[in-house]
Amino acid sequence: MAAMAWKNPRSVQVQYLDPINGKDRKGQATFQQQTVLVQFADGTQALLPYDGSHVQVGGPVGATPILVMLSGYNHYVRLYILERSIGDRLDPMMPPALRKKLLRLTTYGWMRPWRIVPVVAALVAAAVGVWYGSIWGLGQLVKQVPHTADVALGKQMVTAFTAGKTVSDTVVVAPVEQIAARLITHAPAGHGYAFHVTVIRSHEENAFALPGGPIMITTGLLAKSESPDEVAGILGHEMQHVLGRHTFYRISKELGLSLALSLLAGNSSVLTTIANQATGLIGLSYGREQEAESDRVGMQLAHKAGYQADALGNFFSRLQKKSLASPQQAKVLAYLSTHPAHADRLDQIQTTKAGLPPAGPKAPAPSQAWEDVKKHAASLSQTES
Secondary structure, X not given: OOOXXXXXXXXXXXXXXXXXXXXXXXXXXXXXXXXXXXXEOOOOEEEEEOOOOEEEEEOOOOOEEEEEEEOOOOOEXXXXXXXXXXXXXXXXXXXXXXXXXXXXXXXXXXXXXXXXXXXXXXXXXXXXXXXXXXXXXXXXHHHHOOHHHHHHHHHHHHHHXXXXXXXXXXXXXXXXXXXXXXXXXXXXXXXXXXXXXXXXXXXXXXXXEOOOOEEEEEHHHHHHOOOHHHHHHHHHHHHHHHHOOHHHHHHHHHHOHHHHHHHHOOOHHHHHHHHHHXXXXXXXXXXXXXXXXXXXXXXXXXXXXXXXXOHHHHHXXXXXXXXXXXXXXXXXXXXXXXXXXXXXXXXXXXXXXXXXXXXXXXXXXXXXXXXXXXXXXXXXXXXXX
């Protein structure tokens, strides 16, 4: 017998986070039989299938139900459920396990066992703190997790960002790899990370680091860069996010103490589950101190490698001017959503430059003329699938 049509398709208010393009906005989600339809105030929509999705809790206090879903662009997006008691707004024919968990978390969440988990995790964290003497709080706890956990987690996550988007055009890839290789040789000895830079096809002007060393840079950003020095500054900045474990800490903070505790206990079997959840977190903004540190150390690294140190400031300043001149253009500049270019930050970049030692040998020119790199990158951005 054919299933009866759902007669109560009322929407639910959600916060929609897409880590790839930096979009974080509210919308109205309709939970249909096979998909979730999210409608935004500007008239645009997102249609997300249930296949590959899962439910977790998180947010600022670790208590918001979140539906993590695979978008049509081979990466995960996150829907923060902003309302409670939404049972009458879920299609009865949607996947039963998913529906059951959403019902449990949004209707009876305060009474169910999952509410106890953060409390238990906090108690365990306190016990670990006493055991180790000086480990108090998540930041200190993360420091005790071996760096090999970052590397393993990054390897688990990387496919979600590169699938179908990796660029093989040597005119674009070879110069980026040459810049990256030179930076890596000047990185601190014994850092233990597996740095690898991948160019991905996207019109977004963006770059981001995954835990343990993978760094993504888009063709859109390369097309708008003015020199190898700017790219060196950007890559140096992202490398410091890895060296400072900023991305790993950000993921740990969002997913809760259970991540750090599991890895600290040597439970690597949870990596796949954690990676699926963590993929949707790339795109959240770093803290001011983390950004300042990455600017400073990234510039120092680029300077040691023979690149113009203040080129990073030139890049930020140019993007900021474009975003202020055109609100529409600002939506495309995804790099600014996670790496805000405020005036005081640009001042700090100039201060850092003034304190650098005399420049050493200049980095060799890349194998391709930079204008050719930009043209090829622009062409690839236009063919983004």
